[in-house]
Amino acid sequence: MTNTEKPVHLWFDELSTVEVAKFAQQGKVVIFPVGCVEEHGEHLPLCTDSIETEYVALEVARKTGCLVAPPFRYGIVNAGRNFPGSITIQFNTLFNVTKDILSELTRNGFNRIIILSGHAGTSHMVALRLAAQEIIHQNGEKNGKQHTRIMVLSDYDFAEELTEELANIKDGHAGTIETSRVMDIRPDLIKTKGIPSNYEMPRFEVVLHPEQYFPSGVHGDPTIATKEKGQKINIHVINQVIKLVQELEST
Numbered sequence: 001m002t003n004t005e006k007p008v009h010l011w012f013d014e015l016s017t018v019e020v021a022k023f024a025q026q027g028k029v030v031i032f033p034v035g036c037v038e039e040h041g042e043h044l045p046l047c048t049d050s051i052e053t054e055y056v057a058l059e060v061a062r063k064t065g066c067l068v069a070p071p072f073r074y075g076i077v078n079a080g081r082n083f084p085g086s087i088t089i090q091f092n093t094l095f096n097v098t099k100d101i102l103s104e105l106t107r108n109g110f111n112r113i114i115i116l117s118g119h120a121g122t123s124h125m126v127a128l129r130l131a132a133q134e135i136i137h138q139n140g141e142k143n144g145k146q147h148t149r150i151m152v153l154s155d156y157d158f159a160e161e162l163t164e165e166l167a168n169i170k171d172g173h174a175g176t177i178e179t180s181r182v183m184d185i186r187p188d189l190i191k192t193k194g195i196p197s198n199y200e201m202p203r204f205e206v207v208l209h210p211e212q213y214f215p216s217g218v219h220g221d222p223t224i225a226t227k228e229k230g231q232k233i234n235i236h237v238i239n240q241v242i243k244l245v246q247e248l249e250s251t
Contacts, residue, residue: 006065010058013070024109029066029245031057032101034128036075036119039083040174041218043194044182046085047073048174049118052234053155055185057116059238064245069105072097075117076124079201079210080173083217091127098131102150106139111148112248116241120154128152149251151244158240159233166229168221170198175220177233184230194222 007023009015012030015023035050045051050073057068077088098115105113115128132150139148159177163169167176179194199214201207211217 007067010061010066010068011070012067015067020108023067027112027249028110029064029112029114029248030069030105030110031060031066031114031116031241031245032069032098032105033057033071034075034098034115034117034119035071035073036077036121036124037073037085037087038075038077038119039080039086039217040178041194041216041222043190043192043222044174044179045186045189045191047189048178048182049075051118051186051189052178052181053116053118056155056234056237056241059234060241060245063238064242064249066245067110069101072101075119076121076127077119078121078123079214080217082209082211091123094124094127095131098128099134102131102135103138106135106148111139112251113148113150114241114244114248115150115152117152117154118156120156125152125154145251149248151248153244155237155241158237162233162236166233167224171220173214173219174217175222176225176229177220179222179225180227180230181233182230183225183227184234187227194218194225196221196223 033053035053037046040048054071061068074089076094077086080086081088129152132152136148141147163171171177195216197216197218201213
């Protein structure tokens, strides 16, 4: 498999039909960014999970020559659903949309795919994984090997590896890590300094109003976020995703 030729356009839908056929033949990896519309406190935009993962995907594409599929900026929002501005979709909707997109990518000859989600909610990630699993089973084997390889992950899987170093250990949603990343990617979208907050959800219980446990919509301390921290985190995430692209390219 050769991936030596880098496309002029990194977005999949900016290619011509001729270019798509050529890059499919070369076995290019495709990253499919998935985000959501969700509250991130008073200081971050609703598109936080989308802009983070799209930024990472494009930077990885610039360095590796892989392609980036048009992003999907809706997801399953549970904990933050009742905050103004949050928009959630049903589990089956995310599952079916993801499955359809994966099916079409593989039909076009792209069998090395990374689903990169900026939102890491449990049910959200399960929907993505189940969709990928179904496509894997549908495509089966070729020459005795699994025909299609799909990786499903949140970029937060890598970002949180730096939590203890750059933030307090309880940092999470709209805290130091996420705020720092947005400061690096889109500083123009930072609204205010933010409010530090930590919360504990009831263990095991499914609650009617989860937002009552974190009224600020924040888990962590956005006030200690910096652009420098964000740059370090984003570089780390990009480098880790590059390794995944290289792993897929090697088979």
